[in-house]
Amino acid sequence: MRVYSDITRPINLIACGVFRSALAYLKLEKSHPTLRVRFLPSNLHLQPQELRNTLSKALNGTLMKNERTVCLYGSCFPDFSDFCDHHGVDKVPGHHCFQMLLGSKRYDNIMKEMVGTYFLERDLILHFDKYCLEPLALQEDEIRRAFFKPYRRVIYIRQPADPDLVPQAEELARFLGLPLKIRDANYSYLKQTLVNLIEV
Amino acid sequence: MYDFKILTEAVLHGDVQKAVAETEGALEKGLDIQEILNKGFIAAMDQVGQKYSRGQIFVPEMLRSARAMKECMRLIRPLFEKGDFISKGMVVIGTVKQDVHDIGKNLVAMMLEGGGFTVTDLGVEVAPEKFVHKVREVKADIVAMSALLSTTMAAMRETIVALQEAGIRDQVKVMIGGAPVTEQFALDIKADSYAPDAGSAVIVARKLLGIS
Numbered sequence: 120m121r122v123y124s125d126i127t128r129p130i131n132l133i134a135c136g137v138f139r140s141a142l143a144y145l146k147l148e149k150s151h152p153t154l155r156v157r158f159l160p161s162n163l164h165l166q167p168q169e170l171r172n173t174l175s176k177a178l179n180g181t182l183m184k185n186e187r188t189v190c191l192y193g194s195c196f197p198d199f200s201d202f203c204d205h206h207g208v209d210k211v212p213g214h215h216c217f218q219m220l221l222g223s224k225r226y227d228n229i230m231k232e233m234v235g236t237y238f239l240e241r242d243l244i245l246h247f248d249k250y251c252l253e254p255l256a257l258q259e260d261e262i263r264r265a266f267f268k269p270y271r272r273v274i275y276i277r278q279p280a281d282p283d284l285v286p287q288a289e290e291l292a293r294f295l296g297l298p299l300k301i302r303d304a305n306y307s308y309l310k311q312t313l314v315n316l317i318e319v
Numbered sequence: 320m321y322d323f324k325i326l327t328e329a330v331l332h333g334d335v336q337k338a339v340a341e342t343e344g345a346l347e348k349g350l351d352i353q354e355i356l357n358k359g360f361i362a363a364m365d366q367v368g369q370k371y372s373r374g375q376i377f378v379p380e381m382l383r384s385a386r387a388m389k390e391c392m393r394l395i396r397p398l399f400e401k402g403d404f405i406s407k408g409m410v411v412i413g414t415v416k417q418d419v420h421d422i423g424k425n426l427v428a429m430m431l432e433g434g435g436f437t438v439t440d441l442g443v444e445v446a447p448e449k450f451v452h453k454v455r456e457v458k459a460d461i462v463a464m465s466a467l468l469s470t471t472m473a474a475m476r477e478t479i480v481a482l483q484e485a486g487i488r489d490q491v492k493v494m495i496g497g498a499p500v501t502e503q504f505a506l507d508i509k510a511d512s513y514a515p516d517a518g519s520a521v522i523v524a525r526k527l528l529g530i531s
């Protein structure tokens with residue numbers, strides 16, 4: 120049995136919005152009643168500096184109180200781990216959400232199989248226009264081709280509670296001119312890494 | 320004295336037609352190629368880089384400016400090859416293994432070329448052996464590596480080790496960059512230098528080779 124450092128001490132989990140459905144599914148608050156989850160918008164990823172500033176503000180808010188804070192993010196801007204150390208918070212290991220949803224072994228295998236893989240998951244599919252199409256001007260053929268020239272396929276990482284997003288994923292893959300493959304995420308890696316961190 | 324404002328503005332706004340017309344005009348007037356490059360393109364792309372760093376423009380605007388410069392470089396490149404232009408050094412550039420992000424790398428390659436270097440672009444997903452092979456083949460002065468994923472930064476270290484193992488590490492300077500890369504990381508993996516953007520990559524490359 121694990122020994123909890125202080126089971127009454129509140130734990131703030133600050134997570135990227137991309138993990139919203141994963142955390143709703145995992146229901147960690149049931150086994151960890153002091154856990155409070157807060158999400159930040161996932162489109163901050165386009166501008167790492169802005170993500171850094173927003174996260175910094177969110178963390179400063181929690182540090183004032185006697186609470187433990189855990190970050191559910193990849194290494195989404197340079198020196199993310201140093202940033203967490205500096206703020207005295209713990210970070211879930213992992214490079215980015217696609218790797219965390221798949222588990223690092225599966226992600227590595229996919230990349231070994233075909234490096235030119237572009238990933239889609241629920242949040243990106245539902246907000247592709249706002250997160251990708253508009254800011255990156257992908258509606259312009261020339262720009263879209265310049266961006267996706269090295270890509271060979273799209274993988275939709277389907278999560279357990281996803282609605283049927285296959286038709287939308289197919290449409291996006293067609294738009295990018297790439298074939299679509301589907302891989303199911305089972306959260307085993309994500310759950311394990313999260314629980315390991317929460318139950319210090 | 321030639322006014323480069325129209326050219327720099329055209330590049331800044333990604334106006335290919337205007338930029339090409341201005342370049343043709345400047346060449347017809349017999350302006351020095353390096354002056355056109357420095358005061359026209361490099362100056363414009365430096366401004367583009369600064370605007371990107373400040374969050375005033377985003378990747379598509381940067382791409383449009385790069386496209387304008389690229390089209391103008393087509394006019395200038397044949398004049399390089401005529402022989403009255405001395406290369407500042409040989410650079411081999413590529414995005415490292417397992418990484419296919421190439422926008423930043425392409426910009427750096429173009430700016431280095433504009434800065435007077437001869438550039439061999441190996442493209443994306445370049446394995447350490449491939450860097451080593453090319454460095455040997457073209458007797459490169461600088462090997463420039465780009466990585467945009469934190470998962471692929473390790474390939475920079477692997478490439479440096481491969482250069483060491485091939486016995487050519489001391490013959491070539493290693494310069495690295497890309498969004499997740501930092502000065503500290505460059506120190507950690509014993510690269511010779513790091514540059515945060517394409518404009519400073521040219522300055523750093525010149526410094527590495529002792530060129531003012």
Ligand code: B12
Pocket residue numbers: 163164165166167193194195196214215217234235236237238239265266267268269368378381417418419420421422423424426427463464465466467468469470494495496497498499513514515516517518520
């Ligand atoms: C545009 C972009 C893309 C485009 C890439 C198009 C292309 N052909 O390159 C698309 C949409 C296709 C894409 C895909 C992916 N991306 Co992306 N992408 C970006 C984004 C938004 C901008 C990168 C960019 O092009 N910037 C513009 C250029 C000009 O800037 P730059 O690359 O930084 O280059 C400058 C400097 O860094 C420097 N530099 C660059 N290289 C070099 C080299 C040398 C030698 C030197 C001296 C300097 C130097 O000079 C350049 C010019 O000034 C970044 C976030 C960000 N803002 O950085 C994420 C980002 C890099 N992507 C990321 C991710 C996760 C992905 C995907 C996995 C997402 C997915 N859905 O599948 C895939 C990659 C899959 C794969 N198989 O590799 C993450 C990486 C996180 C991490 N931990 O590694 C980032 C950081 C977003 C984030 N905050 O999470 N991406």
